[in-house]
Amino acid sequence: MKDRRTFLKQSGILTTSALLYSGTGLSAMAQSEQGTYTHAAQKGSRWLDGSRLVVSVSMQFEAGGQPENAESPFPQNMQKGYKDLPAETWYQYGYREGIPRMLDNWDKLGIKVTSHMVGGAVLKNPELAKEIVQRGHEAAAHGMNWATQYTMPYAEEKKFIGDGVDAIRKITGFNPIGYNANWLRRGENTLKILQELGFLYHIDDLSRDEPFIQKVNGKAFVTVPYTLRCNDIQLIEGKNFSVDQFINQVKMEFDQLYQEAATRRRQMSISFHDRIGGTPQMVQATKELFTYMTNQPGVNFKRKDEIARMALEDKTTITE
Template sequence: MAINLNLNVEAGGEHSVLEGDDHSEHLLTDIGFPAYSGVRSPIVESVFEYGPRVGAWRLLRIFKDFGIKISILGVVRGLQQCPELTRAFVEHGHEVLSHGWRWIDYHLMPEAEEREHIRLAVEGIRSLTGRAPVGWFNGRPSANTRRLLVEHGGFLYDRDALNDELPYWVELDRGHHLVIPYSLETNDNRFDQNHGFGSAQDFSRYMIDTFDLLYREGAEAPRIMSIGLHDRLIGRPGKAVGLIRFLEHARRHDRVWFCTGEEIARHWHETHPPQTSVTVQTSPGVGAR
């Protein structure tokens, strides 16, 4: 069984009038403030700032204690504003993939502008880390995003799907492309939902229950557990203890591989190339069995 931990680092890339946007951010703040038109929201900005100031560093210590390598989903405009933290990600051996140039909705963005954002994101990560990203996760992609990634080249995979638990290939005009689905279920964003997690115990219990079933199923066929984290959410002490409890539980089991998205992608490229794997053009009716 593979466990892939994904830490979203988004501070500095969110909506802000400082970045030329017409409103402030309101998503995943854990405080429920609305977006404010035409003005800054200092409190919301400070919520995001907690991530690179405190939360991410706490999580780095936790992952170091457990000897785990993770995937950093970095919004590049934000990574540029915390170069010391970005260097620490690299020094600790974590994968840094692109979470987009900005942490914004790309659904309606003109194709030419999105193409430029992809270029800026790739060059930004290359400049900060010394290598271009091989993975991509937008979160709110357009219908053009995947095609533009393949057009740009250099990507082993993207995470912009929620439709499976195992990787799969899609066929595009320029060839095959690997998708490693993300998860909004095993994700600390549920702390920001009225019907979601209310405590660290809720988080650890949900993660442990998910792990236990997947581990049981893994006796018959390989399984992947993808976990989404945010430095400004799970990085808080009262939430981080839930992550520690889950990691302690998983560590008590053998046949568990803590891995990055890049490691999964390279394994899939080598062992399940597109000519021998299920290749899909649309999502319905295709899934892991």
């Protein structure tokens, strides 16, 4: 499997159009690699493709789009009028080291992820944003910046979401169909706006361990549930878990869902943030976890756009 340096050297000979999502299915590259960890269909599977358990990974691309003096591991005691320079370097780690290291890890593991991209971060690091898509991962929208979205009037929120989409599309050529609000805090109008803008799904929901459909503006709209239980910003930064604790918690979550998946449709979500999940220790932890998971029959890793489309196609998907 190529490492990042080799990929970057060779990527110039690849045509972007051959790698991007076509709008009607996965790209040729994604299709060719989709079955890397496909096992025989499980008896009693509730997924159309025969998976027993679907695992979906989020890779948040936020660093570079954060406001000045944003939340960080440093004490929040900066005097007014001064810039928190050490905290800025914590965010810089996300695009200088974190995402590149995670991209190599995903390649070694043979999986594709969904990258929730802040528009401002994409514009600040366009080559990295393009690389994520060129390596077969989904680009999903994550707002234009870290503004408080749920307080915005309808027109302002629609422009805010649209500006983020435009940044991703302009830089990567990928048309986002999935959305994640900052800290999941969408507003009363968010789903209506997303439906109007052509999105198929959002992830700002913790209520189930499987995708479900609801009617928005009279049309089917998918929720692909997110997670705080298997989320590095919640566990590593928020609760100061060690990597061993993180591994144990995620593994126990997997084991329970895998057991339930013998008779029910089950989806497991795991989330990594550029400046946290891309640290050397966390990448090692991820390698250990995902190797364990892929050794279990019927486990498949899928991008969230794949899950949303499969949910829409499946007439047995829960509809609210």
